Amino acid sequence: MCLGFPAKIIKTDGSEALVDFLGVRTTVSVELIEGACPGDYIMVHAGVAITKMPEQEAEATLLVFEELERLAGEPLNG
Amino acid sequence: MLPDSVRVISGPGCPVCVTPAGYIDAAAEIALKNDAQLLTFGDLVKVPGIRTSLEKARAEGAEVRTVISPLEALKAARENPERKHVFLAVGFETTAPATALAVRHADEEKLANLTFLPAHKLVPPALEHLVRNNCKVDAFIYPGHVSAITGMAPYRKLAEQDVSGVVAGFEAEDLIRAIFAIIQACDRGETFCLNLYPKVVSEEGNLIAQKLMKDVFEEEDAAWRGIGSLPASGLRLRPPYERFDAWKAYDIVMDAREQEGCLCGLVLTGRMEPQDCPLFGKICRPENPSGACMVSSEGSCAAAYRYSMGETT
Numbered sequence A: 001m002c003l004g005f006p007a008k009i010i011k012t013d014g015s016e017a018l019v020d021f022l023g024v025r026t027t028v029s030v031e032l033i034e035g036a037c038p039g040d041y042i043m044v045h046a047g048v049a050i051t052k053m054p055e056q057e058a059e060a061t062l063l064v065f066e067e068l069e070r071l072a073g074e075p076l077n078g
Numbered sequence B: 001m002l003p004d005s006v007r008v009i010s011g012p013g014c015p016v017c018v019t020p021a022g023y024i025d026a027a028a029e030i031a032l033k034n035d036a037q038l039l040t041f042g043d044l045v046k047v048p049g050i051r052t053s054l055e056k057a058r059a060e061g062a063e064v065r066t067v068i069s070p071l072e073a074l075k076a077a078r079e080n081p082e083r084k085h086v087f088l089a090v091g092f093e094t095t096a097p098a099t100a101l102a103v104r105h106a107d108e109e110k111l112a113n114l115t116f117l118p119a120h121k122l123v124p125p126a127l128e129h130l131v132r133n134n135c136k137v138d139a140f141i142y143p144g145h146v147s148a149i150t151g152m153a154p155y156r157k158l159a160e161q162d163v164s165g166v167v168a169g170f171e172a173e174d175l176i177r178a179i180f181a182i183i184q185a186c187d188r189g190e191t192f193c194l195n196l197y198p199k200v201v202s203e204e205g206n207l208i209a210q211k212l213m214k215d216v217f218e219e220e221d222a223a224w225r226g227i228g229s230l231p232a233s234g235l236r237l238r239p240p241y242e243r244f245d246a247w248k249a250y251d252i253v254m255d256a257r258e259q260e261g262c263l264c265g266l267v268l269t270g271r272m273e274p275q276d277c278p279l280f281g282k283i284c285r286p287e288n289p290s291g292a293c294m295v296s297s298e299g300s301c302a303a304a305y306r307y308s309m310g311e312t313t
Helices: A055-072 B020-032 B054-059 B070-079 B096-108 B123-132 B144-150 B153-160 B172-188 B207-216 B238-243 B266-267 B302-310
Strands: A005-013 A016-021 A023-028 A042-044 A048-053 B035-040 B064-066 B087-089 B113-122 B140-143 B165-168 B194-196 B217-224 B230-238
Touching: A005 A023, A005 A055, A005 B207, A016 A042, A023 A048, A023 B123, A042 A055, A042 B144, A048 A055, A048 B144, B020 B035, B020 B054, B020 B087, B035 B070, B054 B064, B070 B087, B070 B096, B070 B113, B087 B096, B096 B113, B096 B207, B096 B238, B113 B217, B113 B238, B123 B140, B123 B144, B123 B153, B123 B230, B140 B144, B140 B172, B144 B153, B144 B165, B144 B207, B153 B165, B153 B194, B165 B172, B172 B238, B207 B217, B230 B238, B266 B302
Parallel strands: B035 B064, B035 B087, B087 B113, B140 B165, B165 B194
Antiparallel strands: A005 A016, A005 A042, A016 A023, A042 A048, B217 B230
């Protein structure tokens, strides 16, 4: 339950945002961060964005997830 | 992989591991006696209580639905207004703001069919307990996502008591970097408090989340599985939100007893390696866990079993 994941905001709609994590799109709350905008990277935990992340760092983290997914041979987000 | 001179100890437990066994029984009782739907994080379903588990309660007719966010509980309650819903609110500072958010929305929407069974725990009191009880570690690796909420203040306070540590992320390279930094800092012989996860953790933490938690919850003494009661280490709903408190709504009290024979407490406090527990791998296995550390995928014993017994799932 502790697994947080980095995601990219596709679009925002009030208190919610549609985000992309490894190609999977889901809706999360952005009420706990300030100024969420499309293109921002965020760390998501329990359906809520808990912090914004610098783009470069978030992409590096996503690459690690992709590598883990490849090694595991199955989607991590399933 | 690490030299013998470096020992990494897991503790004081994942959120599921530290949830008291009596909490599980209380949740099962609410569902079975009051015909309420339980909404829970998946990890909690197989955790053994003293008398039962959510999985067994489900077999007896309780409706137990897994969710990945407290906000899903809100959605379930909105969609089915005739049905009573109870969200099992466990987790550290990372999860508590999400529960607080759900409580605030439930209040704003005047939802009458959703309550919360809070058993949230705070990490700093557990660290202070370990320190007070002669936990002889050179440094702590502090949890990155808890720290995203709390910021560095709790660790700066520990550093004033000569307790060293580094905040790290969860990937292998984050942990290797943390271990390397600890070794280097220990060689210098001074107390240290470093943030190695600045991409996620700021000095002040998430101020919006901190404020929301303070608005909705107040601190209380709380029971930790295997550790016992720790002062001001748990969260209860403040009086304006009391009507959302499932403990009160269903007039239920948690049985504070520990599960017999289970040595999770020693593992959680770093006093025993999982493999040294007499139940490990024999009676206590991931498919039939005796203690919580074997249940959650993040539990010390589940990880030790997976990597020492050649398990791949």
